[in-house]
Amino acid sequence: MxxxxxxxxxxxxxxxxxxxxxxxxxxxxxxxxxxxxxxxxxxxxxxxxxxxxxxxxxxxxxxxxxxxxxxxxxxxxxxxxxxxxxxxxxxxxxxxxxxxxxxxxxxxxxxxxxxxxxxxxxxxxxxxxxxxxxxxxxSWYTENYEDRVRAAAATGELVGATGEARISSATRADYAAAAAVVLTTEGHAGRIYELAGDEAWTMNDLARIVGEVTGRPVTYRNLTPEDYKAYLVQQGTPPAVAEVLAVLEAGIAQDALFDDSHQLSQLIGRPTTPLREAVRSWFATR
Incomplete structure (x- = not known):
């Protein structure tokens, strides 16, 4: 079992x-x-x-x-x-x-x-x-960005502190498929899989795609981690949570979420879900 x-x-x-x-x-x-x-x-x-x-x-x-x-x-x-x-x-x-x-x-x-x-x-x-x-x-779940994308669509501005860092996200469904493959087939024991999406994108790319999907221009405003924390607090985020999120952005800015080995798509036998497709699905469901 x-x-x-x-x-x-x-x-x-x-x-x-x-x-x-x-x-x-x-x-x-x-x-x-x-x-x-x-x-x-x-x-x-x-x-x-x-x-x-x-x-x-x-x-x-x-x-x-x-x-x-x-x-x-x-x-x-x-x-x-x-x-x-x-x-x-x-x-x-x-x-x-x-x-x-x-x-x-x-x-x-x-x-x-x-x-x-x-x-x-x-x-x-x-x-x-x-x-x-x-x-x-x-790597990150693409869905981690859904709330920020919805806010950006409403305000016309996507805010963060990751600069031009590359993010190789994939959807939960992509990662779930990989887990099912490993659980039901042989040859995986002792293996370390670095799982990430095929497509590496920046926050500027995300802003552009949100604008194209919604038909409303969206720009990316890049802040320092300190200013990003202040921005989050101003938006109502508790200071302790804002501190954690700002630290994460600083790590992501160092390409922490970038991987171009394509191990995930190789494991599941198909391309990972494109960013545009994920963004489109968020606006199609509500």
Whole structure:
């Protein structure tokens, strides 16, 4: 059986969707902190179990019979090392043979050190576990920019602090397809995949595409990280959150999200979703 943690989240659900196209439902185990949120999967025949990263007592029963597992990284920055180790230790005890883990692009050398620290620690824990593993190192989700794009379409201005840095983003669906391939085919154990979109774009490119899609001119205003933080606070962002976002922009400005290896499209056997297509979809749905 193949298990997916975080199955009620946006990425986890998409991975389950991909697996349903490849496997009988009785071979899929969807693990979530709140199983009621994925009750629809149970109706379809998927095995649904409660698994809470912070509650080790839930993890061994949740992993019973699972041979291959996708460990979707937790969302609680600062708690993830403990949480992920809980899952890994339960996997060892229950006989899981293989774990694929969603890490961050170029985890060992990224300028985004604040985000990478917990991913690197998790990778180290997996290496030491004795389990077979694959690291799926993700660049940004294109969807991370949806709210900023909508605001830019309304105001005519996209604001940031990344200069002309290249961003090789991909959609959650692209990353979900890669996870499904690794979970259902052989030859991936011990591999590190640097997963990123085929298309590298700048914030100026994004502004131009938003303008073309909406028919309203949009320009990009590049700020220093300090001025970007002040801008965010002025827009109502809590200062602590604004500080984190400004630090991230400074890292992205160093090409932290750029990768031109095309490992993602090679893994999924198709091109990754173009930026223009993603932007168009955001305005087509509302």
């Amino acid at each position: 193949i298990g997916v943690t975080g199955a009620s989240g946006r990425l986890g659900r998409l991975v389950i969707t991909e697996l349903l196209q490849r496997l009988p439902t009785d071979q899929i185990v969807a693990l979530a902190r709140t199983p009621d949120k994925i009750a629809d999967l149970a109706v379809r025949g998927v095995t649904v179990r409660r698994a809470e990263y912070d509650d080790p007592a839930t993890l061994a029963p949740a992993l019973a019979g699972v041979e291959r597992l996708l460990l979707v990284s937790g969302s609680e920055v600062g708690r993830r090392i403990v949480q992920h180790r809980n899952v890994i230790e339960a996997a060892v005890r229950t006989g899981v043979r293989f774990i694929a883990y969603t890490s961050i692009l170029h985890a060992d050398r990224t300028p985004l050190r604040a985000l990478a620290e917990e991913h690197v620690a998790t990778e180290e824990a997996l290496r030491a576990s004795g389990l077979a593993w694959t690291f799926l190192r993700h």
